[in-house]
Amino acid sequence: MEAMKSYASDGAITMKKPSQIKEIWRRFRKNKLAMAGLIVLSVMILAAVFAEQIGTYQSAIAMDVKNKLQNPSWQHIFGTDGYGRDLFIRCVHGGRVSLFIGFAASIAGMLCGGILGMISAYYGNKFDNAVMRTLDVFSAIPTILLALTLVAALGQGIVNIIVALVISRIPAFARIVRASTLGVVDQDYIEAARAGGTSDYHIMLKHIIPNIVGPLIVQTTMNVSSMILQTASLSFLGLGISAPRPEWGALISEAKEYIRIKPFMILFPGLCIILASASINLLGDGLRDALDPRLKS
Amino acid sequence: MYKYVLKRLAWMIPIILGVSVIIFCILSVTPGDPGTFILGAGGTQADVDELNRKLGYDLPAWQRYFKYMFGALRLDLGTSYMTKLSVLDEVLAKAPVSVSVAFLGILTSLVIGIPLGVLSAVKQYSLLDAIPTFLAIFLAAAPSFWVGLMLMVFFSVKLGWLPSQGITSIKGYFMPMLSLGLIYGAQTLRFTRSSMLETIRQDYVRTAKAKGASERAVIWKHAMQNALLPVITVTGNNFGALLGGAIVTETLFGLPGLGTYIVAGIKAKDIPVVMGGTISLAILFSIVMLLMDLLYAYVDPRIKAKYAGNRG
Amino acid sequence: MAETLLEVKDLAVKYKTDLETVFAVNGISFSLNKGETLGIVGETGAGKTTTALTILRLLPERVGVVGKGQVLFEGEDLLALPEHDMMKKRGDKISMIFQDPMTSLNPVHTIGGQIAEALRLHNEKNRTREQLEARVDEVLEMVGIPPSRKGDYPHQFSGGMKQRVVIAMALACEPDLLIADEPTTALDVTIQAQVLLLMRELRDRLQTAMILITHDLGVVAQMCDRVAVMYAGELVEKGTLADIFTGARHHPYTQGLFGSIPKLEDESKTLLHPIDGLMPDPTDLPEGCRFLPRCPHACEKCKEKQEDIALSPTHTARCHMLERKV
Numbered sequence: 001m002e003a004m005k006s007y008a009s010d011g012a013i014t015m016k017k018p019s020q021i022k023e024i025w026r027r028f029r030k031n032k033l034a035m036a037g038l039i040v041l042s043v044m045i046l047a048a049v050f051a052e053q054i055g056t057y058q059s060a061i062a063m064d065v066k067n068k069l070q071n072p073s074w075q076h077i078f079g080t081d082g083y084g085r086d087l088f089i090r091c092v093h094g095g096r097v098s099l100f101i102g103f104a105a106s107i108a109g110m111l112c113g114g115i116l117g118m119i120s121a122y123y124g125n126k127f128d129n130a131v132m133r134t135l136d137v138f139s140a141i142p143t144i145l146l147a148l149t150l151v152a153a154l155g156q157g158i159v160n161i162i163v164a165l166v167i168s169r170i171p172a173f174a175r176i177v178r179a180s181t182l183g184v185v186d187q188d189y190i191e192a193a194r195a196g197g198t199s200d201y202h203i204m205l206k207h208i209i210p211n212i213v214g215p216l217i218v219q220t221t222m223n224v225s226s227m228i229l230q231t232a233s234l235s236f237l238g239l240g241i242s243a244p245r246p247e248w249g250a251l252i253s254e255a256k257e258y259i260r261i262k263p264f265m266i267l268f269p270g271l272c273i274i275l276a277s278a279s280i281n282l283l284g285d286g287l288r289d290a291l292d293p294r295l296k297s
Numbered sequence: 298m299y300k301y302v303l304k305r306l307a308w309m310i311p312i313i314l315g316v317s318v319i320i321f322c323i324l325s326v327t328p329g330d331p332g333t334f335i336l337g338a339g340g341t342q343a344d345v346d347e348l349n350r351k352l353g354y355d356l357p358a359w360q361r362y363f364k365y366m367f368g369a370l371r372l373d374l375g376t377s378y379m380t381k382l383s384v385l386d387e388v389l390a391k392a393p394v395s396v397s398v399a400f401l402g403i404l405t406s407l408v409i410g411i412p413l414g415v416l417s418a419v420k421q422y423s424l425l426d427a428i429p430t431f432l433a434i435f436l437a438a439a440p441s442f443w444v445g446l447m448l449m450v451f452f453s454v455k456l457g458w459l460p461s462q463g464i465t466s467i468k469g470y471f472m473p474m475l476s477l478g479l480i481y482g483a484q485t486l487r488f489t490r491s492s493m494l495e496t497i498r499q500d501y502v503r504t505a506k507a508k509g510a511s512e513r514a515v516i517w518k519h520a521m522q523n524a525l526l527p528v529i530t531v532t533g534n535n536f537g538a539l540l541g542g543a544i545v546t547e548t549l550f551g552l553p554g555l556g557t558y559i560v561a562g563i564k565a566k567d568i569p570v571v572m573g574g575t576i577s578l579a580i581l582f583s584i585v586m587l588l589m590d591l592l593y594a595y596v597d598p599r600i601k602a603k604y605a606g607n608r609g
Numbered sequence: 610m611a612e613t614l615l616e617v618k619d620l621a622v623k624y625k626t627d628l629e630t631v632f633a634v635n636g637i638s639f640s641l642n643k644g645e646t647l648g649i650v651g652e653t654g655a656g657k658t659t660t661a662l663t664i665l666r667l668l669p670e671r672v673g674v675v676g677k678g679q680v681l682f683e684g685e686d687l688l689a690l691p692e693h694d695m696m697k698k699r700g701d702k703i704s705m706i707f708q709d710p711m712t713s714l715n716p717v718h719t720i721g722g723q724i725a726e727a728l729r730l731h732n733e734k735n736r737t738r739e740q741l742e743a744r745v746d747e748v749l750e751m752v753g754i755p756p757s758r759k760g761d762y763p764h765q766f767s768g769g770m771k772q773r774v775v776i777a778m779a780l781a782c783e784p785d786l787l788i789a790d791e792p793t794t795a796l797d798v799t800i801q802a803q804v805l806l807l808m809r810e811l812r813d814r815l816q817t818a819m820i821l822i823t824h825d826l827g828v829v830a831q832m833c834d835r836v837a838v839m840y841a842g843e844l845v846e847k848g849t850l851a852d853i854f855t856g857a858r859h860h861p862y863t864q865g866l867f868g869s870i871p872k873l874e875d876e877s878k879t880l881l882h883p884i885d886g887l888m889p890d891p892t893d894l895p896e897g898c899r900f901l902p903r904c905p906h907a908c909e910k911c912k913e914k915q916e917d918i919a920l921s922p923t924h925t926a927r928c929h930m931l932e933r934k935v
Contacts, residue, residue: 027628030627030628136315137311137319138319140312140316140579140582141316141319141320141579142537142538142540142578148544148563149323149563149575152327152566153328155328225438233442236440236442236549237544237548239564249440252442259446259454266447266450270443270446273439273440273443274435275438276438277439278434281437500707500712501714501715503707504714504778507667507699507700507705508727509696509698509730510726510730511696512692519718522717523716596717597716598716598762598764599762602762602764
């Protein structure tokens with residue numbers, strides 16, 4: 001094993017160096033599951049972006065009671081809901097909301113938590129201590145509960161839900177970034193930069209961020225799927241996206257009352273969530289392996 | 298060791314205080330007042346003001362906070378605005394439900410996750426690896442209430458074996474337990490698998506093989522204990538998350554636990570209920586974390602040494 | 610004529626991953642007599658550790674593949690043995706000491722327990738638990754650790770002490786062959802000397818044959834009877850200690866390694882002298898001499914396949930330039 005590792009690293013030096021991103025992509029492409037995740041996710045994102053072209057938002061919320069509770073058919077491939085609305089179109093529009101909230105909350109959470117964690121680790125001492133203790137307090141409140149009370153305070157709506165999710169996710173991101181920053185701060189090159197009079201801002205931007213960005217991207221990706229699940233849970237608890245706007249979790253919640261007669265109504269939006277979040281997880285796994293090939297055998 | 302435990306217990310005090318401040322602040326900015334909420338559209342402004350005064354809601358927020366906290370010191374968590382029931386009594390009645398559901402869920406997840414995780418790591422690249430891994434990917438991506446609903450479709454609607462709501466009989470625990478067990482079991486499986494794969498590549502595992510230990514002995518004697526160390530941490534976190542995260546499962550199956558209690562409180566802006574419920578959850582969470590740390594110290598001599606030392 | 614203990618014949622090993630195939634060891638042959646110590650020297654990544662792992666059949670599963678060759682131990686091909694029989698040999702007949710004592714011990718088991726395990730796995734004499742424990746004490750004392758510490762965990766020991774534990778574990782069953790892979794590289798210089806001294810003493814006392822893998826020529830000079838120089842998966846030069854250290858003619862790589870060849874009497878540590886350039890890419894090795902790109906004497910003939918040239922009955926080198934002078 002040792003020999004192989006050293007061989008590999010020696011080999012890397014003599015190889016004609018392609019750019020780093022190309023190399024990562026080359027490794028990523030070899031991972032079939034991750035590629036499948038990427039493709040499925042891309043299709044879902046495209047469907048969300050072009051939702052209006054697939055079926056207008058009006059048609060997704062307009063009631064058509066004559067056609068209610070129809071089984072899946074060629075005309076309505078997911079069937080129709082209790083108000084006669086096409087479930088496939090509602091799922092597509094629901095994906096728009098779920099995916100948007102998932103990505104937006106994840107990226108915003110990463111930025112807020114990441115900056116906090118990095119500054120905390122970089123300056124250390126009392127400041128770090130104060131931040132970490134505050135985060136301990138936040139961690140003692142279950143994230144879903146924190147998000148729930150925040151949504152109740154801020155009011156329902158996409159932006160408020162994103163804010164609530166971001167706040168409840170900051171502790172987790174701050175911890176991750178703090179840990180990886182601590183691993184970098186002690187390195188000699190940071191000491192050297194400091195001794196050379198480089199400003200803190202410059203050190204963080206040029207020396208720390210490039211060294212922690214890999215795992216951070218992976219974490220952010222993985223987080224998108226838990227954000228989607230959290231949004232769904234909020235909707236399920238009645239404090240998420242409110243009717244008539246479709247959202248995957250809300251769709252399941254609406255379908256609940258028809259559990260005895262039309263269980264497929266629960267099945268489809270659930271599969272949408274699973275497909276999206278599984279793709280994101282696989283993508284994240286693949287990214288992690290591609291960024292750090294040492295972890296893989 | 299005792300010193301460490303005492304220190305951790307003492308540390309719970311600022312945590313609980315912090316949690317109470319955070320939740321109280323959020324609740325204070327939540328629009329609406331209990332008077333309006335209870336009387337509904339029918340009440341006149343005078344009636345509403347009168348009721349708010351009776352509930353003590355006319356005072357400024359910080360005064361209400363201190364009043365509440367002084368009460369809490371004497372184990373008086375107030376009474377619900379809506380039901381007039383003592384919050385402490387309610388919490389004491391509901392906490393066991395939440396704890397037992399969380400505990401059963403975690404237990405199920407371990408029973409499912411660890412053996413399958415070890416198996417798929419040891420049989421890497423075979424079908425015994427592929428199938429559990431695939432199921433785990435699927436379940437880890439599923440919303441818990443969806444899994445619960447699917448179980449309901451199967452066990453209650455199709456087979457009619459289990460009640461879909463409540464825990465009037467012991468049967469009522471089965472589906473909540475299984476849905477949580479499946480979801481967290483999927484996580485445990487993935488985690489056990491990767492931890493195990495990581496461990497069997499360690500130098501000391503190679504040393505054990507070089508001593509002439511068999512594959513099986515290497516796995517069970519050398520790799521297992523080390524591989525489970527991170528799994529314990531994750532299980533602890535899961536347990537903590539489950540105490541609160543079971544809110545969804547409790548709501549779905551209509552279980553009278555802390556989760557449903559708090560959610561109802563949030564929706565009705567029933568401040569004593571939300572405060573009391575959240576603080577009890579935070580206390581439970583801290584205790585679980587402490588127990589997990591102690592368990593960790595028990596299986597890892599390095600950690601034990603650290604706690605026993607002066608630094609602990 | 611001493612009895613041959615180990616004979617490696619034309620061994621080739623590669624590492625296959627999804628991305629590439631690394632040719633780590635490419636047709637090496639050497640032999641080792643009972644009680645003798647062979648030093649394998651070379652740069653990092655030359656294939657030394659791979660050779661050692663192949664002898665014990667501990668190559669990473671699925672990734673490490675033996676392409677060809679035989680490893681004859683007391684006349685028996687280890688590569689052809691069923692896993693179960695191989696298990697019996699490991700730790701009993703052949704032991705190994707790994708490079709990094711910090712990670713070689715299981716952190717959650719006591720050191721006494723880990724030594725006892727080696728004994729218990731090869732307990733043909735059916736010794737009782739008490740007898741095994743007595744043996745653990747004996748072995749610990751042998752490496753200079755008070756037996757009272759056998760209930761301690763690895764994290765309670767320093768690096769040098771841990772390596773003593775590893776040595777105790779490897780020698781507990783008094784193996785015929787001990788493979789030591791850079792046993793002192795991870796240790797402080799002062800500790801290195803102590804550990805080497807200990808190993809030499811124990812080897813002499815137990816009459817153990819040894820393969821010592823190192824890149825430290827000082828260590829080789831102190832410990833070895835014979836030396837093999839490894840480069841890019843090949844043994845480019847083999848000979849007795851005197852052949853390598855005082856012989857007149859050498860493979861250009863060996864010359865480069867030594868910089869100037871030190872006197873045997875000179876006990877001062879002589880580390881590898883850096884040679885310009887890097888080892889060839891192990892995923893894409895040249896057909897002829899692997900040292901060609903870095904060799905100061907390179908010529909057209911170097912591009913052909915090289916054969917071992919005998920310089921004396923005990924000394925061979927794989928370079929055509931040495932042939933002319935015979």
